[in-house]
Structure formats: structure tokens, C-alpha cells
Amino acid sequence: MAEFDVYVTRRIPEAGLEVLRRELGGFSINSLDRALSRAELIENCRGRDGVLCLLTDRFDREVLTAMASRCRVISNCAAGTDNIAVDDAAAMGIAVTNTPGVLTETTADLAWALLLAAARRIGEAERFVRAGRFVGWDPMLMLGTDVHSKTLGIVGAGRIGAAVGRRASGFSMRILYCDERPSAELDAMGAERCGLDDLLARADFVSLHVPLTGKTRRMINRDRIARMKSGAVLVNTSRGQVVDEAALADALRGGHLAAAGLDVYEEEPKIHPALLPLENVVLAPHIGSASRETRERMAVMAADNLAAVLKGRHTLNLVRPAAGAPGAL
Numbered sequence: 293m294a295e296f297d298v299y300v301t302r303r304i305p306e307a308g309l310e311v312l313r314r315e316l317g318g319f320s321i322n323s324l325d326r327a328l329s330r331a332e333l334i335e336n337c338r339g340r341d342g343v344l345c346l347l348t349d350r351f352d353r354e355v356l357t358a359m360a361s362r363c364r365v366i367s368n369c370a371a372g373t374d375n376i377a378v379d380d381a382a383a384m385g386i387a388v389t390n391t392p393g394v395l396t397e398t399t400a401d402l403a404w405a406l407l408l409a410a411a412r413r414i415g416e417a418e419r420f421v422r423a424g425r426f427v428g429w430d431p432m433l434m435l436g437t438d439v440h441s442k443t444l445g446i447v448g449a450g451r452i453g454a455a456v457g458r459r460a461s462g463f464s465m466r467i468l469y470c471d472e473r474p475s476a477e478l479d480a481m482g483a484e485r486c487g488l489d490d491l492l493a494r495a496d497f498v499s500l501h502v503p504l505t506g507k508t509r510r511m512i513n514r515d516r517i518a519r520m521k522s523g524a525v526l527v528n529t530s531r532g533q534v535v536d537e538a539a540l541a542d543a544l545r546g547g548h549l550a551a552a553g554l555d556v557y558e559e560e561p562k563i564h565p566a567l568l569p570l571e572n573v574v575l576a577p578h579i580g581s582a583s584r585e586t587r588e589r590m591a592v593m594a595a596d597n598l599a600a601v602l603k604g605r606h607t608l609n610l611v612r613p614a615a616g617a618p619g620a621l
Contacts, residue, residue, distance in 0.1 A: 294316055294317035294318035294319070295316055295317045296316050296317075296341040296342060296602050297320070297339065297340050297341045297342075298312060298316055298318075298319040298320070298340060298341060298342045298343070298344065298598065298602075299319065299320050299321070299322075299336055299337055299340045299342075299343050299344070300312070300319055300320070300321040300322065300343075300344045300345075301322050301327075301328055301333070301336070301337075301343065301344065301345045301346060301349050302321075302322050302326075302327060302328075302346055302348075302349075303321060303322070303325075304344070304346075304369060304587075304590075304591040304594070304595075305584075305587055305588040305591040305592075307588045307591055307592050308344075308369075308588070308590075308591025308592050308594060308595040309321075309591075309595070311591075311592055311595035311596055311599065312344070312595050312598070312599070315595070315596075315599035315603070316598075316599055316602065319344075320336075320340075322336065327346070327348040327349065328349065330350070330355070333349060333350075333351075333355055334354075334355055334358045334359075337355070337358070337359050337363070338358050338359055339359075339361075339362055340359065340362065340363055341362060341363065341364055341365075341602060342363065342364055342365040342366070342367065342598050342601065342602050343359070343363065343365075343366050343367070343598075344367045344369060344594050344595060344598050345366060345367070345368055345369065345375075345376075346368075346369050346370065347368065347369075347370040347372060347374075347375050348375070349375060350375050351366060351375065351376040351377060351381065352377050352380075353377055353380045356377060356380050356381050356384055356386065357384070359386070360384040360385065360386065363386050364385070364386065364387065364601060364602060364614065365386065365387045365388070365389065365597075365598055365601035365602060365614075366381060366386055366387070366388050366389070367389045367594045367595070367597045367598035367601075368388065368389065368390045368391070368594070368611075369391055369590050369591060369593075369594035370390060370391060370590075371390055371391055371392045371393075371394075371395055372390070372503055372504065372531065373388060373390050373611050374503065374504040374505075374531065376388055378611055378612045379612070381612065381614075382612040382613065382614055384614075385614045386614055387601050387607070387610060387612070387613050387614045388610070388611045388612050389594070389597035389598070389601065389607060389609045389610055389611060390597075390609055390611050391589075391590045391593045391594050391597075391609065392451070392609060393451060394586060394589045394590055394593055395580070395581035395586050395589075395590060396451040396452050396455050397455055397586075398580070398581050398582075398583045398585075398586040399452050399455075399529055399580040399581055400452050400455035400456045400458075400459060401459075401583075402529055402555060402576070402579060402580045402581075402582075403452070403456050403499050403501075403527055403529045403553075403555075403580075404456065404459050405553075406527045406529065406553025406554070406555060406574055406576065407439065407497055407499065407525065407527050407553055408439060409553060409574045410525050410527065410550075410551035410552060410553040410572075410573070410574050411436050411437050411438075411439050411497070411525055411550075411551065412434075412436040412437075412439075413434050413435075413436045413551070413571075413572070414574070415571075415574045415575075416434065416571045416572070417434045419571075420434070436551075437496075437523070437525070437550055437551075439463050439465070439497070440463045440464050440465070441463075441464050441465065442463075442465055442466075442496040442497060443465065443466040443467075443468060443494060443495050443496045443497070444456075444457070444460045444465045444466070444467050444468070444495060444496070444497045444498075444499065445467075445468045445469070445470070445491040445492065445494070445495025445497065445498045445499070446467065446468070446469040446470070446478070446483075446499055446501060447469075447470050447471075447488065447491065447498060447499070447500045447501065447502060447511075448470075448471060448500065448501035448502035448503075448530065449469045449470075449471035449473075449474075449475035449478055449485075449501075450471075450501060452501045452529070453469065453471070453475070453478075453499070453501035454475055454477040454478055456499050456501065457469065457475075457477070457478045457481055457483060458477075458481070461481060465497075466484075467481060467482070467483035467484070468483065468484050468485075468486055468490075468491045468494060468495055469483050469484070469485055469486075469491070470485070470486060470487060470488045470491045471485070488511070488516070489516070489519055492516055492519050492520045492521070492524075493519055493520070493521060494521060495520075495521060495524060496521060496523075496524055496525070497524065497525045497526075497527065498520065498524060498525070498526050498527065499527040499528075499529070500512065500526075500527065500528045500529070500530045500534055500535070501529070501530050502530050502531075502534060503530070503531070504530070504531035504533055504534065508530075508531075508534050509533050509534065510533065510534070510535070510536050511534050511535075512526070512528075512534060512535045512536065512540070513536045513539060514536055514539035514542075517536070517539050517540060517543045517548070517549070518543075518548070520543075520548070520549060522548055523549070523550045524549055524550065525549065525550055525551045525552065525553070526540065526549060526551075526552045526553075527552070527553045527554075528552075528553075528554050528555065528556055529555045529556065529580045530556065531556055532554075532556040532557035532558045532559070532560050533558050535554075535558070536558075537557065537558050537564035537566070537567060538564060538566060540552060540567070541564060541566035541567050541570065541573075542566070544567075544570050544572050544573055545566070545570060549572075550572065551572040551573065551574070552572070552573045552574070553573070553574040553576070554567075554573060554574070554575055554576065555576040555577075555578055555579060555580050556578055556580075557578075560578060561577075561578075563575060593609065597609050597610075
């Protein structure tokens with residue numbers, strides 16, 4: 293018999309589920325191959341000791357209130373926690389954990405894949421070939437832009453931003469970065485810290501790596517896109533709401549920006565209709581951490597976090613402990 297009543301909001305890699313079986317004796321799980329609706333989330337999470345969730349699950353005050361009488365922990369299988377009202381959860385006695393660090397390198401790989409694909413028109417070129425339009429080498433066919441020796445601007449110099457910077461050194465790029473705090477790692481590479489508007493005006497490639505907060509929501513708005521260097525490429529693997537997609541589409545369609553690579557969207561999974569017909573934007577379905585190895589590590593970490601809180605063990609990945617718990621503010 294399970295020691296705790298735990299709910300998993302969607303199937304995760306088996307290695308994470310095995311941790312729950314071993315540590316807690318079992319769990320209940322969403323059997324549907326989709327995210328739960330708000331009503332379904334409330335119904336299934338009410339009365340649980342703990343919940344292991346994904347970034348598609350929105351835990352606002354109403355959902356948390358329905359869970360608060362018993363729930364002790366929400367373990368988010370993601371690095372970001374903008375899907376959870378963390379302060380409200382803590383005040384209701386619910387600890388929140390996440391999976392930082394484990395997805396850093398994989399997400400940085402994906403940011404670079406988008407950057408290269410956008411710069412060299414890979415998506416457009418593949419569609420061209422599949423449509424049977426390739427009839428032979430042409431000196432003017434699919435001319436993109438060089439990446440090597442250009443200037444990369446990194447907005448957000450945390451783990452993933454720094455990892456993107458490390459990869460830039462192999463392309464002999466100059467690196468600019470914008471962050472509230474200096475990055476020792478990027479500084480050691482010879483990167484230059486500067487303000488956001490300065491970075492946008494000088495960078496040939498801009499890669500976004502900021503969490504979603506009140507400050508960063510629509511940080512890349514119409515005015516800031518207009519300040520970007522003509523012919524620049526924008527890459528976003530952070531959160532879709534950081535970018536004004538309508539303004540981005542206008543800049544891509546009008547030629548002010550050469551290209552963009554997006555893995556996240558303002559109203560995900562909906563894509564802004566103005567982006568869909570554009571050949572100069574690479575659109576990925578939020579796969580930043582989507583390697584088998586990384587998703588397995590995330591699942592194991594999320595399960596370990598949940599079990600640690602329920603069993604009263606030290607938890608490395610507490611975003612916010614429950615009010616009154618050890619380490620709570």
C-alpha cells in the first residue's frame with residue numbers, strides 16, 4: 293500500500309515513475325495523452341499529499357486553494373516555475389520544487405540549432421527540396437548569413453545563457469550579454485556586459501534566456517525590435533511571452549530582421565497566425581529539453597524532490613519551502 297497519495301499530471305519517463313514506486317510505494321497518474329483542463333486538474337489534485345506536474349499545468353490561487361487542505365508539495369518537472377503561484381503555495385503550506393541545471397546543456401544545444409537553422413535557412417531549404425524544387429546547384433540559391441566571427445547577444449546570463457556563450461567561442465564570435473548581475477563565466481570568455489538596448493543595436497544574433505516575470509513580459513516589444521540591428525536574427529528558447537509576436541512577424545515580413553528561431557510562444561500551443569506563412573522563421577514545438585537523456589534526468593529529479601519533501605529529507609531544489617518549514621522566509 294502506498295505510504296502517500298501522490299498524483300502525476302501526465303506520463304513522464306519510466307525512470308521517474310520508478311523512483312515514486314520505490315520511495316512512496318506508488319502513485320496515481322493522468323492516463324490521458326494530453327494536459328488536464330483546469331477543472332480536471334482541480335478534481336485530480338484535490339486531497340493529494342503531493343503532485344508531480346509539468347509546465348503546462350497552471351496552479352493559480354484557485355487551484356491551490358482546492359489542494360491546500362492536504363497537499364504538502366508540488367514538484368515541477370521543469371526549471372521555470374511561472375506556471376505556479378509560488379508565493380500563494382508557500383503561504384498555504386505547499387512547498388514548490390523544480391529541476392534546475394539538469395536541462396542546461398540540452399537547451400543550449402537547441403538554442404544553437406535554432407540559431408544555425410535560422411541563419412542558414414535550413415527549414416526553408418528542406419521544404420524546398422521536399423517540394424521537388426531542387427534542380428541543381430545554384431550560386432544564388434538559399435543565401436543565408438554567416439555565423440562565425442559575428443556578434444552574439446545573450447539576454448539573460450544564467451546557466452543556459454552561459455552555456456550558449458561557451459558554444460559561441462567555437463564560432464569565433466564576439467559576445468555581448470545583458471543581465472542584472474555580472475556573469476563570471478561569460479566575463480572569463482571575454483564577453484562584454486552591456487545594457488539591453490545597446491546589445492540589441494550591436495548584436496547580429498540575439499538569444500533570449502530570461503525567466504518570465506513582470507519585468508521580462510514582452511521585453512522584446514515593437515520598440516525594442518525596431519532598435520535591433522538591421523538583418524539580425526532573434527532566437528527564443530525562454531518563454532514565449534517575452535516577445536511581442538505580432539511585432540516580430542512585422543519585422544520579419546518587412547525585412548528589418550533577417551530571421552528568427554522560436555521554441556516557445558505567447559499563447560502556446562497556439563502560434564501567432566502572422567508567423568505561420570513566413571519562410572524566415574524556424575518554429576519548433578517547445579523541445580528545448582527534449583532529449584531522452586535530459587527528460588529522464590528531469591523526471592528522476594522531480595520524483596526525488598517530491599519524495600524528499602514528503603519524507604522530511606533535505607531538498608536541494610526547493611524554489612520556495614512551505615511557510616513555517618525549515619528554510620522558509
